[in-house]
Amino acid sequence: MKFRLKPGCLAVLTAFSVAPAAVSTAFAQSAESLPQVQVSGSRVNDNYVAPTAVSGTKTEAPLRDIPQTINVVPAQVIRDQNATSLQDVLKNVPGLGLSTGDGQRDQVFIRGFTAIGDQFVDGFRDDALYFRDLSNVETIEVIKGPAAVLYGRGSSGGLINRVTKKPGIDVSDVSFTANSTAGRRAELDLGRGAGDGVVSWRLTGAVERGDSFRAQQFIDRAAFAPSMELKFSPDTKLLLQADYLEDRRVMDFGIPSYKGRPVSVDPSTYYGARNARDADFVQSRVVSTSAVFSHRIDDSLSFKNNFRYYDYHLNRNPTNISGNVNETAQTMTLNHSKLVRDENGWFNQSELTQKLQLGGMKHEFLYGVEFGSQSKDAYTYNGVPVATGVNIFNPVLPVVNPNTLGALTTTYGTYNTFGAYLQDNIAFSEQWKALVGLRYDSFEQKSRIVGGTSPGSLARTDTAFSPRVGLVWQPTETQSYYVSLSKSFQPSGENFALAVNNADLSPETTRNTEVGAKYDLLEGRASATVSLFRLERNNIKTTDPTNNNRLIPVGTQRTDGAEFTLSADLKGGWKVMAGYAYLDAVITDSTAFDTSAPGTGNVPVKGKNATLTPKHSANLWVTKDLGSGFTVGGGANAIAARFANPGNTVTLPGYVTADAMAAYRTAKYDIQLNIGNIFNTNYIISGHGSSPNLSLPGAPRNVALTLRYHM
Numbered sequence: 001m002k003f004r005l006k007p008g009c010l011a012v013l014t015a016f017s018v019a020p021a022a023v024s025t026a027f028a029q030s031a032e033s034l035p036q037v038q039v040s041g042s043r044v045n046d047n048y049v050a051p052t053a054v055s056g057t058k059t060e061a062p063l064r065d066i067p068q069t070i071n072v073v074p075a076q077v078i079r080d081q082n083a084t085s086l087q088d089v090l091k092n093v094p095g096l097g098l099s100t101g102d103g104q105r106d107q108v109f110i111r112g113f114t115a116i117g118d119q120f121v122d123g124f125r126d127d128a129l130y131f132r133d134l135s136n137v138e139t140i141e142v143i144k145g146p147a148a149v150l151y152g153r154g155s156s157g158g159l160i161n162r163v164t165k166k167p168g169i170d171v172s173d174v175s176f177t178a179n180s181t182a183g184r185r186a187e188l189d190l191g192r193g194a195g196d197g198v199v200s201w202r203l204t205g206a207v208e209r210g211d212s213f214r215a216q217q218f219i220d221r222a223a224f225a226p227s228m229e230l231k232f233s234p235d236t237k238l239l240l241q242a243d244y245l246e247d248r249r250v251m252d253f254g255i256p257s258y259k260g261r262p263v264s265v266d267p268s269t270y271y272g273a274r275n276a277r278d279a280d281f282v283q284s285r286v287v288s289t290s291a292v293f294s295h296r297i298d299d300s301l302s303f304k305n306n307f308r309y310y311d312y313h314l315n316r317n318p319t320n321i322s323g324n325v326n327e328t329a330q331t332m333t334l335n336h337s338k339l340v341r342d343e344n345g346w347f348n349q350s351e352l353t354q355k356l357q358l359g360g361m362k363h364e365f366l367y368g369v370e371f372g373s374q375s376k377d378a379y380t381y382n383g384v385p386v387a388t389g390v391n392i393f394n395p396v397l398p399v400v401n402p403n404t405l406g407a408l409t410t411t412y413g414t415y416n417t418f419g420a421y422l423q424d425n426i427a428f429s430e431q432w433k434a435l436v437g438l439r440y441d442s443f444e445q446k447s448r449i450v451g452g453t454s455p456g457s458l459a460r461t462d463t464a465f466s467p468r469v470g471l472v473w474q475p476t477e478t479q480s481y482y483v484s485l486s487k488s489f490q491p492s493g494e495n496f497a498l499a500v501n502n503a504d505l506s507p508e509t510t511r512n513t514e515v516g517a518k519y520d521l522l523e524g525r526a527s528a529t530v531s532l533f534r535l536e537r538n539n540i541k542t543t544d545p546t547n548n549n550r551l552i553p554v555g556t557q558r559t560d561g562a563e564f565t566l567s568a569d570l571k572g573g574w575k576v577m578a579g580y581a582y583l584d585a586v587i588t589d590s591t592a593f594d595t596s597a598p599g600t601g602n603v604p605v606k607g608k609n610a611t612l613t614p615k616h617s618a619n620l621w622v623t624k625d626l627g628s629g630f631t632v633g634g635g636a637n638a639i640a641a642r643f644a645n646p647g648n649t650v651t652l653p654g655y656v657t658a659d660a661m662a663a664y665r666t667a668k669y670d671i672q673l674n675i676g677n678i679f680n681t682n683y684i685i686s687g688h689g690s691s692p693n694l695s696l697p698g699a700p701r702n703v704a705l706t707l708r709y710h711m
Contacts, residue, residue: 049074284313
């Protein structure tokens with residue numbers, strides 16, 4: 001389904017849910033209101049402690065009231081660490097595994113499960129495959145465990161929600177960063193609050209030109225995001241946002257493996273075309289617009305309509321390692337292929353929030369309806385060999401003609417979504433609270449395949465109910481204990497078009513059981529969370545051992561784990577962000593075999609550990625305000641060994657890296673120095689997840705100098 005935004009469309013969609021609000025007004029006017037937490041989404045501060053989040057309940061709520069683990073990385077942490085990518089930011093979140101994302105996109109594993117389609121921005125699904133920019137990001141919120149009750153399909157291990165910078169404050173920042181291994185980056189953040197007026201606005205942007213420690217790598221990126229808020233009255237607002245991103249870089253698949261480990265070569269060694277800039281590039285363009293209309297009807301009722309439209313184009317041209325490495329000859333084969341994606345889509349969410357006293361208890365109801373439609377077309381050119389017998393230790397790279405391509409297969413896919421959800425945040429008393437919710441989803445998929453080995457048309461529609469139940473006990477104002485149960489579903493073709501081998505398979509399902517505790521310490525200057533959980537995903541699709549072209553719904557993965565996080569804004573100018581995760585992620589049932597294990601034949605997957613999931617991971621970041629504008633800080637990340645492939649025949653060794661920073665800040669300007677990987681540790685930061693090869697080395701020691709001017 002192609003969608004074209006027409007004049008008046010937003011008004012029609014907004015009016016769709018006004019009727020339920022009017023019906024409920026009379027009943028709710030006399031209801032006792034729950035206490036309100038009103039914190040602007042565009043707040044700017046230097047705190048590491050985030051007392052609230054918007055992702056867990058779709059309303060700004062205290063974290064201590066949410067019976068689920070939610071990790072928040074505030075703006076000041078992002079700035080202190082000079083984080084310029086989503087991967088940089090997520091090193092502050094325990095329980096995550098980093099993936100190379102085919103060298104074309106942000107991708108992580110959360111609690112042992114891939115989150116390839118679980119990217120959101122301001123609560124909207126953002127499942128296009130690209131590298132996000134942080135110039136328009138205020139905070140990052142990571143929900144752990146299934147969140148389908150509010151967000152629909154996906155989210156086995158959790159989801160990532162980017163909270164963008166909003167109008168409403170006066171800000172005038174310009175910055176420039178030079179990095180010894182990553183080039184140059186300039187950022188802009190301008191905004192004016194409405195004051196007593198009607199209009200406030202904000203403009204953010206970034207331009208990045210650089211290279212990398214990886215041979216032939218380059219990056220050419222530009223981002224631009226204007227926004228405006230119209231305040232018709234204290235109770236009625238309209239937020240308009242737009243976002244443009246263009247990104248071009250070498251599509252880097254990393255390095256191969258040898259005898260159970262990534263091959264021991266210089267971290268800069270590239271395995272692709274000798275003319276990578278012209279032959280191995282990936283280019284993405286993403287344009288989006290959104291409108292949020294909110295109206296406070298009275299003290300107990302408020303209405304919001306959210307609308308987002310996006311258009312995405314991808315042109316990827318990789319030369320990468322094909323098949324298994326010949327370990328006896330120490331050689332490999334390189335293939336060249338091409339993929340073009342054209343996507344567009346829209347989502348509309350209408351939500352009514354109602355606060356009332358019912359049955360002697362305080363309730364905050366959230367009634368929601370979501371519609372969406374996406375069109376995803378893919379033009380796939382089969383890979384062809386461009387070099388054979390390439391030595392894995394000293395590769396002599398071929399010059400590749402970008403037009404050397406195999407046969408074309410075109411897939412036209414459409415996805416239509418309908419969801420209806422109800423959530424009740426209940427306060428039985430000051431000490432006992434509950435969060436319960438239920439969502440119904442209908443997800444319709446259609447694909448038409450032209451060319452290839454299986455042309456034709458495919459279609460299926462899946463329906464599912466996604467519940468969540470959580471109970472919270474708060475014996476004091478500083479303690480909160482909870483238990484929760486939740487469920488999600490993942491349809492076939494959720495992120496990629498339906499194919500012959502998966503069109504007849506029912507959705508996979510995930511269940512999460514979690515208990516935890518949250519503590520507000522030192523008069524609110526510190527916050528700690530500890531949780532124990534079990535995640536189990538059933539009906540996982542695996543390859544039929546008698547027919548490699550067919551998938552069968554046999555397989556179960558279970559993750560048992562524990563997590564601990566601490567954030568603090570302490571007296572004396574100390575700030576802390578720390579975390580630890582223990583994950584025991586195992587394929588408990590499967591008939592699949594890993595055929596990618598070099599020299600070993602078929603390896604059963606049953607009983608193996610989930611890929612890219614370290615059993616132990618920890619992060620620590622500490623800064624100290626020395627006074628007179630000076631701040632120093634540093635931290636470390638410790639990651640245990642992970643497995644690169646489902647057969648667990650290739651191990652990515654564990655590592656520890658350390659970073660440091662120093663800054664001098666005044667009312668007019670900042671000077672900040674960041675040193676990454678101080679001890680020049682040689683390590684593998686990410687892998688592919690399904691291949692023993694394609695593992696990406698981490699950056700060596702690097703120095704970044706940032707100059708920021710406040711106009």
